[in-house]
Amino acid sequence: MAVPPPLMTIGALSRRTGCKVETIRYYERIGLLPAPARSRGGHRHYGEGALKRLDFVLRARGLGFPLDSVRGLLDLADGEGRSCAQVERIAFRHLKDVRNKLADILVMEKVLAEMVAECRGGTMPACPLIEALFNED
Amino acid sequence: MAVPPPLMTIGALSRRTGCKVETIRYYERIGLLPAPARSRGGHRHYGEGALKRLDFVLRARGLGFPLDSVRGLLDLADGEGRSCAQVERIAFRHLKDVRNKLADILVMEKVLAEMVAECRGGTMPACPLIEALFNED
DNA sequence: TATAAAACCTGCAGTAACTACAGGTTCAAG
DNA sequence: CTTGAACCTGTAGTTACTGCAGGTTTTATA
Incomplete structure (x- = not known):
């Protein structure tokens, strides 16, 4: 049986990506990042997938893509075609x-x-x- | 006696500077441009001085100066020192x-x-x- | 002079992409 | 069990405009 993947708090994700906590929440709010799992108390918990996706967003933003284009890129990346x-x-x-x-x-x-x-x-x-x-x- | 200087409506100023009417009003609101004279009915009337000042602002903006810096530049230009x-x-x-x-x-x-x-x-x-x-x- | 269209007025909402509170809850360590 | 860091939501502020609604004034024409 596989060991369950380690989960990160939003703060840990922030430190690992260099993206501010508020910005992560903002990206979630506008639908760029999916809503993550929550602890019983309501804290967000992220897996490695979320880290990959956020990195993608940050790289695209680093190249100056506006958020709308990042959204388009993510949709294409997600799509099967x-x-x-x-x-x-x-x-x-x-x-x-x-x-x-x-x-x-x-x-x-x-x-x-x-x-x-x-x-x-x-x-x-x-x-x-x-x-x-x-x-x- | 000197002929009174010709006055412009905001629309005329807009056409002569290429700056949108709304933007002119905005610059007035934030204090970059002084409040001009008004007609009895309340329409703005500008003289040539206003045109020079707006041109200054537009040139500075064209060079990418943020509005705050434009304000500083105007203050220095206005100042005696x-x-x-x-x-x-x-x-x-x-x-x-x-x-x-x-x-x-x-x-x-x-x-x-x-x-x-x-x-x-x-x-x-x-x-x-x-x-x-x-x-x- | 009457009317109609164009231009004008104020005030407010929306844009991009965050950032920063305020006021309250939860978590982890000792 | 307590404390303090980290977290939560919701809202407002940032920059530099732009656009709209709903109303008034000006100007041109008949």
Whole structure:
């Protein structure tokens, strides 16, 4: 007979994943994580499966997937049909968003760096950074 | 005698700045923009000064400054003391944030691009992207 | 001048993805 | 058996808007 799998409290799961307790409860509330077993007193108890699922969520979030996409990914992962094409659609969509944001941020970085550099040498009467923000183009 | 400066409705200001009417009202509510003059009936009327100030806010936002920093920048711009050093502090702080975000997004882009590429060639039984999210490291 | 449509008004609810209480219960150790 | 840490639920706050309902004002046309 197999030894029953060890159960974790929410605090233990939190420590093992690096995900805050409140966030775990939040993910449960919005349906990303299934409701776990409870102790007689009502405390949550998790098995290793829950840890795997939460890790999945955290990795996807780490890649910037919005929660809605994470939900979609999880559904596809759960589903029997191997829908690699659908997974790719979600991921590619997100990749495009990431690339757009990347382009925006690159511009910001360049402009800001220039402004700060100009500010540093400042012997002007007025702050060149403020002026730049005030003057049209 | 000078011709009285032309006044704009909130709609006109919106069209001239590209900022939504609701957002203008929101900026007023949170104290970024001063309360403008009103018509007898209560409609807002703006002068050219309001347009300059809103443009400033929009440029700063376009560079990713959070509203709180925009507020700080505006205060410094309004103040008599030329506090270029304080402006630089705010801007440099933000520049560091931008660079951090940039680094994060670069990583995301790389990893996502690899995953999607692997997915595309997929003749595997299971989706490699899903597997990557499931498997530790 | 009358009317109708467009623009405006206030106040509040909703968005994403958490985070942080408050006020109460349960668990584990000594 | 007591204490303190960890847990519970429910609600409100965060950022920066956006959108709506329900009502008023302005403006253009007839």
